[in-house]
Amino acid sequence: MKVCSHRGLTMVVYTRDEHCPPHVHVGEADWDARFRFSFWHNGVALWDVAPSLRAPKATLLEELRRRLKSPETLRRARRLWWQSRSTTCLDNQRWDVDEHCVRVAKASRGRDARVVASIYDPEKDITVLQLERHGRVEIEL
Structure with a gap:
């Protein structure tokens, strides 16, 4: 499902x-990049490019990351991911009650x-977490 376009490239959430x-794909015939996003914060990061030898210039990858990070585009990516996957990918993660963030259990x-x-x-652009022994947390994105 199409999230957005930038310089003739289309960012998509695959449905199968x-x-x-959570991530989107973007690329051309000889490369594919994936950008991660989250349902608990508004950060976006380049995950990988395959094959790495054919990766586009870093400036284009940064433009794509910024495009996805724009509030409207990120909200659309989350909506499409939720529609196709029905998961925020947060279930069974550890939520730090004091810092209000996902933590690796060891850290x-x-x-x-x-x-x-x-x-x-998607209408309110919020994520609701049900925590073990700590009730409910609403995250406004």
């Missing part, structure tokens, strides 16, 4: 055989709780 973390320094369930509301 996709996996966490957690604060109180953390397992995310029991999560949903995304």
Whole structure:
């Protein structure tokens, strides 16, 4: 499903055989880049380019990252991911209750709780986490 276009390239969320973390694909015949995004923060990062020997210039990759990071585009990417996958990829992650962020269990320094369930509301652009023994957290994106 098309998220957006930039310089003739189309960013898409694939609807078959996709996996966490949430991401989009963009590329040409000889390369494919993936950019990760999240349902708990507004950051966007280049995940990888394959094959790396045919990767486009870093300036184009940065332009693509910034395009996806724009609020309207990121919201559309989240909506399309949620429609096709029905997951925020946050279930069973560790949520740091004090720092309000996802933590790798080994690196957690604060109180953390397992995310029991999560949903995304595309109309409000919020993620709702149900935490083990800590109730509910709403994240406005």
